[in-house]
Amino acid sequence: MTHHLHFIGDDFVLPILMLLVALQEEFTVRLEATPTTGYVWGLKEPYPDGIQLLGSGYEEEAASDGRPGSSGIQLFRLKALKKGEYTLQFDLKRPWEMEAIDVRMVTVKVN
Secondary structure, three states: OOEEEEEOOOOOOOOEEEEEEOOOOEEEEEEEEOHHHOOEEEEOOOOOOOEEEEEEEEEEOOOOOOOOOOOEEEEEEEEEOOOEEEEEEEEEEOOOOOOOOEEEEEEEEEO
């Protein structure tokens, strides 16, 4: 079973969410994004040793025409390598800037 964790808009009250996954299981974190503005999500390094980043990508909304401000979903595919509890930090910023304008934390518990 693949888990998908969605952060869409400001629907979440808690700044840290927990995801339970099995050992060697793949899971996806999906974050609302507007890369046409220059802001993209990044998984803060170093990555926890029990989690592997398999890849990332972007899905445009069907109605999007690529204009500045058009939104979509940025996704991160990950895999649980070791049992334990790990915290992933996703920062929203422009690649040339040091400070993030938003941060999302995900705690992953691997059984």
